[in-house]
Amino acid sequence: MKKEEKASGTRYAMVIDLDACTGCGVCVVACASENNIPVMFDESDKTRNITWIQIYILANGKGFPETQLIYIPRPCMQCGNPPCVPVCPVTATRKDPNTGIVSQIYTRCIGCRYCMAACPYQARDFNWFDPSFPEGMDRYLSPEVSPRMRGVVEKCTFCHHRLMRAKAKAYTEGRRYLKEDEYIPACAQACPAKAITFGDPNNPAHMVSELIKGPYVFRLLERLGTEPKVYYISTKHWVRRMADNYLSGEFSTLRSQLE
Amino acid sequence: MFPFVFEWTWDAGYLIFMGLLYLVLGVIAFGLIYALVKTWLQLRAPHRK
């Protein structure tokens, strides 16, 4: 699996600046309307509703006036070494060797949910119910994204259909490459704080290739070896400390190396 | 499961897995066919009392 991860070639990645994120939730709404995400009769049940990008609220655990809150939007990490792909018994999920995006074939998925057990990020959702949309909302469904049936697993695709659309456009214009702003997922486009940057880190012209070299960049659960392609930026130490598990003393060593 | 299903790849993983699988299924089928043929032959043979 590791060998497949080429140093060169397109590998789409996302950088989320947690210092800029206000937790407004527009990315979640944009994602839901872009990807035909059904509306459950009880959306308050977060253990069963469908959210491809979910916002976690973190607190530093200190009392007033030192209290700090931070919001972590969590789409699918589109891992370079995805734990979910090799476990799927029916080859319904696959990492695209050309883009690094992990796809899910809804009509192939049998709903065994083994991939959900494999994913440590809880990025995969199962359709426990038949998809439903409030009266009238069905007319606003996107024709580019197939709705999912009951009993299959779904996940964030980095708005893969937008990549398809951008590629088609480039092809008609006789180009073999995409410009940086041509393909951006809905969440990144909608973010009012411009906290989400999207692009190809292997392409030096793309902003993400610079951003991921920054000193305050981290990824979630890096130690597990999943090679996530969603990067976070936070200048706050306690936030970076909460992104992974550390034994006592380990993180402070890292911190001293950094400074 | 078969080479004509599109996710099939001719790599060591598929060859070992499917090779062993078809070998075992073959052994089971062989045993079953052997018992059936033997039964058929015995039934055709004149009934001895």
Add this chain to the structure above:
Amino acid sequence: MDLALIPNGVQRCSLKRFLPWMLLWSLVVAWGLVSAFLCFYKGLNQTNMNHYFAFGLWITFDLSLIALGAGAFFTGFLTHIIGKEDLKAIINAAVVIGFICYSAAIAMLGVDIGQPLRGWFIFWHANVHSMLTEVSFCITAYLGVLTIEYLPLIFSNRKLNEIREFSIFGDNLHRTMAVFAAAGTFLSFFHQGSLGGLFGVLFARPFAFREGFLIWPWTFFLFILSSIAAGPSFTLLCVWVAKKVTGKELVKRGVFNMLAKISGWLLTAYIILKILDTISWAYGVVPRAGLSFMDFYEGPYGIWLMIAEIGIFGIIPAIILITPRLRERNGLLIIGALMNITGIALNRFAFTIQTLTIPVMPFDVFMSYFPTWQEWGIALGAVGYGILLFSLSYRYLPLFPQEAELNPVKVLGKAVTDSGLVQRR
């Protein structure tokens, strides 16, 4: 009324007593069928599973049933391939129990997947790198083997055996049994192992992840060993319960001893390796993931679960079953066997449910889950189905070759003799 169907030389209770017993378990099966219908019709929202608990009661039940059903292949292996003649007294019962366990497990898996109609994709679009593919192929093929092993027994029913085709075919299958037993052993080794591999390969779940040999994590080998340790104990226990329910000696005491001895030594080997595995995991996988051993036991399933699994329900039954003086006492024998299978079931529970309970992201929370009546219905329905099939097999098939010898029937009169009840061949 059904005297003509009852095997030669043995006595069975009257139909009037048998039918209410069957009705009772049929009701449990009906509960399961209603639950299954609801799950098919309305979807898996009928369960209490959620995104965190992607697997629930059914997977624990499946894994336990398949581990306990290992008695069939292992007894078959010892009887037909190693040539342990004494086990012939119990091989029929072991096959029936194995068939029940595997068919129930496959039926439960059929309800457990979100798109049951696409179940065949698992074969057609097989991803050979997935442990679940290996499990599916092997348990399905092995259920076929068990059916073949069950057939000669069904054909030896008194009425069916009168049909020449059946009796000859059954006889020929019986003669070829070593081939099927060998195939069954191969398949069983792999799927018991793959069930362990299922969780051992989850490298992003430090609680379940294990290093291993080539593509197989250590859990692969531990699951094989634990299943062949639990299988004979479960067979022993089932026969013991049948003995208590029917009030008859079904096999000689020596057979129980032998099963207990096999089970005991395998369990001892397993527990030693399990302890070594736990230590190497606690000092390898766990700190590498930035966690400490006790981090996994802060939630609803505390350290008591591991103490129960390895200590109470592992070491104690191992000592009982390997000590001849202890296993010769009936009470201790049964307690030992029962504790053994409880320990293995706890192990399956830990790998399925506890793995999902433990958050991997540091800011996520411990979860807990309790099944709905529909989930219980399907799980208990499987138990009910097993009791029904075992009762039918016991009543109408010569399940225990030693039964007639151990329970001599008094000749009551001509009418009874004519029915064939005491006629021996």
